[in-house]
Amino acid sequence: MDQMTNALRGEGIALSFGGIKVLKGLDVDFRAGEITGLIGPNGAGKTSLFNCLTGAYSPQKGTISYAGQPLNGLPPAARAARGIVRSFQHVALCPDLTVRENVMMGLARTGTAGWLSAFLPLPRGRQERSDMARAADAALADLGLPDVGDRHPGELPPGMQRLVEIARAVVGKPSVLMLDEPAAGLNNAETQDLTAALRKLVSPDLVMVVVEHDMDLVMSICDRIYVLNFGEFVAVGSPAEVRSNPDVIRIYLGSDEDE
Amino acid sequence: MSDQVSHMPSPPSALSRLSGLATPGVTAVVLVTLLLFLPALLGGSWTFTLGLCFANSIGVLAVSLLVRYGGEVSIGHTFFTALGAYSVGVLDTRYGISLWASVPLALVLGVAFGLLFAWPSRNLHGIYLAVTTLALALAVPEMINNFDGLTGGYEGLYVATPFLPGVDMGAQRYYVALAMLVLVCFAVARLRLSRQGMALLLAKTHPAAADAFGTRRVWARISVMGISGGVGALCGATLAFSGSTVSPGGFTFWQAIFLLVGSVVSFYGLSLPRVLIGGAFVTLVPQLLSASGAWIPVLYGLALLGMILIGHYMPRIRKALNRNRETG
Amino acid sequence: MTVWDSLLYDLFPLIWSGMITGCLYALGALGLVMIFKCSKVVNFSHGNVAGLTAFLVYGLSSGVLMSLSWGAAVLVAMLAAVAIAFLIYSIISPVVFESDLTSTIATLGFGLIAQGVTLLMFGADIVALDLPIPRFAFSVLGLFVTGYDLTVLAVAIVTIGALFIVIDYTKLGIAFRAISENPFAAEVCGLNLRSVHYFAWITAAILGVIGALLIVPTTFLSVTTVATFMLQAFAAAVIGGFASLPGALVGGVLIGILMNLFTFYVSPEYSSTFLLGVILVALNIFPNGILQKVGGSRV
Ligand SMILES: Nc1ncnc2c1ncn2[C@@H]1O[C@H](COP(=O)(O)OP(=O)(O)OP(=O)(O)O)[C@@H](O)[C@H]1O
Numbered sequence: 001m002d003q004m005t006n007a008l009r010g011e012g013i014a015l016s017f018g019g020i021k022v023l024k025g026l027d028v029d030f031r032a033g034e035i036t037g038l039i040g041p042n043g044a045g046k047t048s049l050f051n052c053l054t055g056a057y058s059p060q061k062g063t064i065s066y067a068g069q070p071l072n073g074l075p076p077a078a079r080a081a082r083g084i085v086r087s088f089q090h091v092a093l094c095p096d097l098t099v100r101e102n103v104m105m106g107l108a109r110t111g112t113a114g115w116l117s118a119f120l121p122l123p124r125g126r127q128e129r130s131d132m133a134r135a136a137d138a139a140l141a142d143l144g145l146p147d148v149g150d151r152h153p154g155e156l157p158p159g160m161q162r163l164v165e166i167a168r169a170v171v172g173k174p175s176v177l178m179l180d181e182p183a184a185g186l187n188n189a190e191t192q193d194l195t196a197a198l199r200k201l202v203s204p205d206l207v208m209v210v211v212e213h214d215m216d217l218v219m220s221i222c223d224r225i226y227v228l229n230f231g232e233f234v235a236v237g238s239p240a241e242v243r244s245n246p247d248v249i250r251i252y253l254g255s256d257e258d259e
Numbered sequence: 260m261s262d263q264v265s266h267m268p269s270p271p272s273a274l275s276r277l278s279g280l281a282t283p284g285v286t287a288v289v290l291v292t293l294l295l296f297l298p299a300l301l302g303g304s305w306t307f308t309l310g311l312c313f314a315n316s317i318g319v320l321a322v323s324l325l326v327r328y329g330g331e332v333s334i335g336h337t338f339f340t341a342l343g344a345y346s347v348g349v350l351d352t353r354y355g356i357s358l359w360a361s362v363p364l365a366l367v368l369g370v371a372f373g374l375l376f377a378w379p380s381r382n383l384h385g386i387y388l389a390v391t392t393l394a395l396a397l398a399v400p401e402m403i404n405n406f407d408g409l410t411g412g413y414e415g416l417y418v419a420t421p422f423l424p425g426v427d428m429g430a431q432r433y434y435v436a437l438a439m440l441v442l443v444c445f446a447v448a449r450l451r452l453s454r455q456g457m458a459l460l461l462a463k464t465h466p467a468a469a470d471a472f473g474t475r476r477v478w479a480r481i482s483v484m485g486i487s488g489g490v491g492a493l494c495g496a497t498l499a500f501s502g503s504t505v506s507p508g509g510f511t512f513w514q515a516i517f518l519l520v521g522s523v524v525s526f527y528g529l530s531l532p533r534v535l536i537g538g539a540f541v542t543l544v545p546q547l548l549s550a551s552g553a554w555i556p557v558l559y560g561l562a563l564l565g566m567i568l569i570g571h572y573m574p575r576i577r578k579a580l581n582r583n584r585e586t587g
Numbered sequence: 588m589t590v591w592d593s594l595l596y597d598l599f600p601l602i603w604s605g606m607i608t609g610c611l612y613a614l615g616a617l618g619l620v621m622i623f624k625c626s627k628v629v630n631f632s633h634g635n636v637a638g639l640t641a642f643l644v645y646g647l648s649s650g651v652l653m654s655l656s657w658g659a660a661v662l663v664a665m666l667a668a669v670a671i672a673f674l675i676y677s678i679i680s681p682v683v684f685e686s687d688l689t690s691t692i693a694t695l696g697f698g699l700i701a702q703g704v705t706l707l708m709f710g711a712d713i714v715a716l717d718l719p720i721p722r723f724a725f726s727v728l729g730l731f732v733t734g735y736d737l738t739v740l741a742v743a744i745v746t747i748g749a750l751f752i753v754i755d756y757t758k759l760g761i762a763f764r765a766i767s768e769n770p771f772a773a774e775v776c777g778l779n780l781r782s783v784h785y786f787a788w789i790t791a792a793i794l795g796v797i798g799a800l801l802i803v804p805t806t807f808l809s810v811t812t813v814a815t816f817m818l819q820a821f822a823a824a825v826i827g828g829f830a831s832l833p834g835a836l837v838g839g840v841l842i843g844i845l846m847n848l849f850t851f852y853v854s855p856e857y858s859s860t861f862l863l864g865v866i867l868v869a870l871n872i873f874p875n876g877i878l879q880k881v882g883g884s885r886v
Pocket residue numbers: 017022040041042043044045046047048049089
């Protein structure tokens with residue numbers, strides 16, 4: 001029952017933009033200790049659901065809770081403070097920061113050094129920076145990027161940038177980790193590294209949700225899969241159940257999936 | 260993102276890393292050493308002008324800070340420089356209190372008013388914020404003249420209390436400005452390494468990402484305004500001391516634009532050499548052209564345009580050259 | 588009784604004259620908004636260029652440069668304004684497509700140059716530049732109405748009417764609206780962004796000249812008169828949402844009246860501070876301008 005309490009839940013999440021219903025009353029129950037997959041064709045509303053859960057969008061209807069505590073109305077930063085963290089489908093790294101510093105931003109919410117240390121070389125701020133840098137380097141190494149810390153994101157190929165983005169999400173030891181298309185743009189070797197790293201991350205306290213178009217990856221790592229189409233779930237279940245669901249087959253054969 | 264001011268060539272960090280010796284720190288130390296001995300070689304009037312250069316450099320830095328860390332452009336920084344200058348001027352002439360107390364006061368006031376202005380304008384971006392800062396700049400001379408009991412109105416104030424009693428005043432005006440500039444540049448360089456500074460940079464380029472990692476964009480905007488306002492006030496305080504007079508003429512709307520021109524001319528740089536270029540431009544152009552005042556706006560305008568067009572075409576030219584080199 | 592008197596003798600005339608100046612602010616604001624709507628640039632050179640052209644009218648008609656008739660001088664100045672607008676846009680157009688903020692800063696550069704050129708050509712002196720209009724005045728319902736008032740009102744109505752007709756019915760005007768709505772889609776549909784931008788910049792310049800010529804008789808002409816006047820136009824544009832032509836019109840009249848009331852009832856010394864306050868308040872209550880409904884599902 002421990003797993004149930006640490007779940008990220010949504011009930012009746014409905015979101016529309018100017019009359020267009022993007023999410024039509026979704027119920028989700030993302031459990032800790034599992035990897036949950038969220039799949040569906042382009043424009044199904046996967047990213048929008050993430051945005052609702054992290055607070056970037058405020059859904060018109062529905063409740064969202066983590067570990068039994070309601071999250072509705074909390075701004076994204078407050079949700080981040082509770083360890084709810086995400087990666088972005090369109091890589092959102094800061095070009096002015098080095099790769100290591102970008103990853104360090106995943107720890108920003110844990111920082112305690114005040115403004116004085118921001119302007120003066122006080123031991124507190126230095127200590128904080130070196131601690132964060134060490135954690136960032138470790139996170140990068142876990143994802144197979146040990147030597148790029150001093151480079152700038154723009155100098156890296158797109159696949160590596162995406163891994164950096166993921167490193168930033170995982171470095172802060174989140175309690176909910178939502179990855180939006182983590183394998184998009186990765187080559188085979190990088191996808192292998194990513195798969196291994198994600199498997200290693202699984203822990204009884206971590207809720208992990210992965211939006212992904214790479215079916216092999218989804219089917220191999222996910223414990224449960226939600227299939228979204230036009231803002232509605234058409235199937236929920238284990239990879240085997242989802243794979244054999246006629247509706248899912250129809251959706252995927254009907255559209256040009258598989259990128 | 261078409262509304263980012265990010266088309267200026269970035270500092271040649273790769274180059275300086277390659278040549279090993281000329282790291283930004285070393286360059287700054289060499290430069291400061293040079294500046295320390297300059298008054299011995301120059302006459303009094305040049306020393307005085309250089310002091311003003313340093314002060315204006317701090318103002319240019321304040322504007323560039325807002326661009327680099329906030330992605331926003333201000334055409335109203337004379338509000339903050341005036342705040343700092345009158346803190347020094349008023350405490351000096353009315354109460355005989357020297358920089359020891361008036362500089363901290365200027366800093367506090369600058370930060371406080373930066374925050375105060377940032378709050379109602381926290382949701383404004385790009386040109387909307389720029390126009391609002393413009394209104395801020397316009398309100399400045401009016402406020403100064405209306406508080407003439409305190410500010411001396413049109414006549415202004417004369418700052419004469421030494422910072423270090425017994426030391427030659429001309430030297431003080433130079434070295435205090437230099438020290439302020441170096442300190443501010445140092446603090447700003449530290450900011451780049453701090454958690455807060457990095458969060459500001461992330462919030463500038465990807466506000467949604469910053470939000471998702473615990474940095475609220477409103478916090479970012481307000482902090483950046485506070486910092487920039489504080490630095491702006493320090494510029495004003497230094498101007499008051501090194502320039503010895505504080506009067507409304509120094510804080511007109513045009514002066515605010517000149518600060519922005521200085522910032523553009525220095526390619527929004529935050530390092531000591533860069534801001535010195537901007538400050539020197541703002542200070543020296545009017546001095547050199549003082550005989551033919553009408554040319555000053557023309558020259559400023561041309562410099563502004565020139566730098567923007569260079570910033571626009573430089574990357575292209577460089578790319579074309581590189582391509583030629585690769586093929587040739 | 589006294590309340591009624593003060594209403595009659597202070598408030599109504601204040602509102603009337605505020606509305607007259609407001610029409611002029613609106614002319615300035617319309618130009619700024621036209622440029623902003625399609626090219627996303629705030630043209631800070633608007634006031635100084637209009638000021639330069641007003642000086643050209645003065646120079647050409649007073650004998651300083653030439654002794655043309657007033658009408659001929661205005662025609663030449665208009666042509667000059669069009670040429671300047673064309674030149675400015677041509678120089679910054681590559682930057683316009685890259686960053687609107689950088690190109691906005693570039694217009695500050697042109698503003699400085701225009702100011703310098705005015706100083707170089709005409710010096711820093713104050714000159715008088717009047718309109719060749721019949722001088723008469725009468726009062727209706729306690730309002731003192733002058734020939735100047737009526738001229739301003741007539742010119743403003745005709746100009747703004749013409750502008751809206753051009754935008755609504757001509758090919759360029761329709762392209763202008765399409766591009767303002769969605770530049771990308773409009774370009775895909777084969778509309779030429781650049782020619783529409785030129786249209787907006789040139790129209791704005793003409794509006795600027797008209798506004799400048801009409802405002803100058805109320806004060807005098809100096810290097811900064813028109814630039815200062817245009818700052819009110821900025822406020823008007825901001826209040827109207829900066830991207831709405833009717834908004835600019837309403838904003839202009841509103842600013843005219845508010846400034847008049849403030850100067851009279853509160854203090855003439857804090858008018859810029861008041862303007863700052865108005866802008867801040869307006870932008871917070873109506874982030875998209877007074878004519879736009881608040882709301883929508885923004886995050
Ligand atoms: N801010 C917004 N304003 C208007 N419409 C939006 C907004 N965000 C998303 N939408 C619409 O919501 C729908 C779902 O978009 P969403 O990005 O969530 O899809 P997705 O499942 O993530 O697709 P993809 O696989 O392409 O990433 C789309 O039709 C999109 O146009």
